[in-house]
Amino acid sequence: METVASSSKDRSAEIDRCLSMIAPSASNESKFVGMMILPKLLEKDNMKDIEKVFKGMNFKFLERLLRTNQVEGSELPDSILKEIAVNVLSCFARYEMLASEKNMVERIPALSLLLSPHDQSDVTKEVLQILLHIAVKKEGLVKMxxxxxxxxxxxxxxxxxxxxxxxxxxxxxxxxxxxxxxxxxxxxxxxxxxxxxxxxxxxxxxxxxxxxxxxxxxxxxxxxxxxxxxxxxxxxxxxxxxxxxxxxxxxxxxxxxxxxxxxxxxxxxxxxxxxxxxxxxxxxxxxGNDWLFKSLQDTKSAKRKKEKAATDKASEPAMKAYAKATFPFLLINLVAIEAKVMLDDINDRVVREHNEEKTIIQHERQARQEMMIPVYFEILEAAMEYLAFNYESNGMDPELLLKIRTTLSEVMEVVSELLKFLQGTRESLDDNLIAQACIRMIALWMAEEGYEMPE
Known part of the structure; x- marks a missing residue:
């Protein structure tokens, strides 16, 4: 016990000596030595010493090391001086209570200057980790x-x-x-x-x-x-x-x-x-919906140009133009397929739970379903709204429009089947995110499904 106590006293005395070496009145050479030694004296579980060093740290000198290419009185290369400053700040950044302190937050701009895509050392990696720990509260986020x-x-x-x-x-x-x-x-x-x-x-x-x-x-x-x-x-x-x-x-x-x-x-x-x-x-x-779906207005002319160029050697531009115009149709199909696969999986699980009278937990799969189904529905709802508003447009290819409507109808059949079963279980649907998304989808479909085919 005496040896431990003695060792602790020696370490504390060494820390005090280093803090005196980095005082504003000390020479630059003294500060360099103190800054190099201090991180080696700090034990990660000894918050008392870490806080003591933080309070006694010469942050203005650290700023100089981060920003200045050459510090007077130094025989060390500029890169080493910057590494010294980064090592000191890295010691403090590990601790949440210190990382967001003003003296750390104010170092963000200078630290960012050390970031380099061609860094041969570990300084850039270390700086990125420091910034990740500092930029957590309002002041740090604003600086970042x-x-x-x-x-x-x-x-x-x-x-x-x-x-x-x-x-x-x-x-x-x-x-x-x-x-x-x-x-x-x-x-x-x-x-x-x-x-x-x-x-x-x-x-x-x-x-x-x-x-x-x-x-x-x-x-x-x-x-x-x-x-x-x-x-x-x-x-x-x-x-x-x-x-x-x-x-x-x-x-x-x-x-x-x-x-x-x-x-x-x-x-x-x-x-x-x-x-x-x-x-x-x-x-x-x-x-809004136009940025994605407005190219459907060009599908009729793009289809004509593609068909006309089918036997032409210069058909590639027409094919690209048609692919660009029909991308929303492709996206709707992709979303519909993903949604139906997920809804079928949910339906199978709910049926099993009902028949076996037990809860089936599949954390990752269910988390993905709860995240993505509302996203799929948001995209499909946007497509319904756009088509309902623009169905009289002469620019849309009627055949393509019919395919989209068929795709949406197929999704709605799966949505309706799942919702009917969920309602039949007599369990409250108020807290069921997927059920709520299905109800919204059905309501919008019923409101918008009256759009007709353009002549």
Whole structure:
């Protein structure tokens, strides 16, 4: 016991000596040595010492190390000085109570300057983890959403060859926006609302272009971010973004639609397909039905051009134009297939539960169903509304319109079958998310199914 106590006293004395070495009045050389030694003295479970060092830390000198290319009195390379500062901040970032303190939050802009897609050390990886821990409360989120800081993160995301760095960038961006959305949902915070709104210009400009024009893993990283961020953004906020960025909206939507068409016409796993559907439903909510379904107005002329060019060597442009015009039809079919498969699975499970008088728990499958079925229905509802409003249009191919109506009717049969059985169980449907989605779908179908075929 005496040895332990003695060791603890020695460590505490060494910490005190290091803190005196990094005092503002100390020489730069003394500060370098103190900063290098301090992280090695801190034990992760000894909060008393960690808080003591935090309170005695010379954060102004840390800022100098992060920002200055050459510190007077140093014989160490600039990269080593920056690593020293990052190591010190990393020690504090591990602890939630310290990570969001003002002295940490104020380091965000300087830390972001160290992010590099061509980093040969582990500094970029470490900085991304520090930022992930710091940007959790209002002050940290506001700093993190500064366009200059975001651009440094996006620079790494788009240009690094390191998978871990790329995934950390995605995690950081998603975390910042979802935390911001959660805080804004709980409380009106004008500074955060304004910062999130303004930052969406940067995010949408970069990621819509990435989704459309990149043909590698970055396309799917962009999809992952957009399918997380846009569903979290309120309609109120996006309305303001549209008013302020009116000239850019058309370019964003074109890129997003082209990118989604490329993705959804490829073979995908469940996660990527779900992300694509989540993004489609969010875009419909924020930008209305026209951005997706308006190309149906060109299906009649696109079909004529395709048929005319069928024997022509120059038929490729006509085929591409027809594929572009009919993409909404393809999407409706994809959504319908996914919805029917899920609804049939739910129906089978509910029947088994009823017959065997037991609850069947399939956590992952049921969680995915509860998340995705309302998304599928939102897309199909948007298609119904668009067709009900535009069914007299002369631009839509009647044969294609009939196929869409048949597809929607088939989905509604499955929805009705499931809803009838659920109602027959005499259990309350008030808290059943899927049942509520089915009821809404049936109501809309009954209201809109009167649209007729154009002549």
């Amino acid at each position: 959403l500064d366009p200059d800081v975001l651009k440094n993160v996006f620079d790494v995301l788009l240009n690094t060859q390191n998978k871990e760095e790329r995934e950390s960038c995605t995690e950081l961006i998603n975390s910042v926006y979802t935390r911001s959305a959660q805080l804004l949902d709980e409380e009106k915070i004008p500074s955060l609302f304004s910062t999130v709104k303004y930052s969406l210009n940067t995010l949408l400009s970069i990621l819509s272009n990435t989704l459309n024009n990149y043909q590698d893993l970055l396309k799917f990283e962009a999809l992952k971010i957009l399918s997380t961020v846009l569903p979290a953004i309120t309609v109120e906020m996006m309305t303001q973004v549209k008013l302020e960025q009116e000239k850019k909206i058309e370019s964003w939507l074109d890129n997003l639609l082209n990118g989604l068409r490329q993705i959804l016409t490829s073979k995908l796993n469940d996660t990527l397909r779900d992300n694509a559907m989540l993004l489609v439903s969010a875009l419909l909510r924020h930008f």
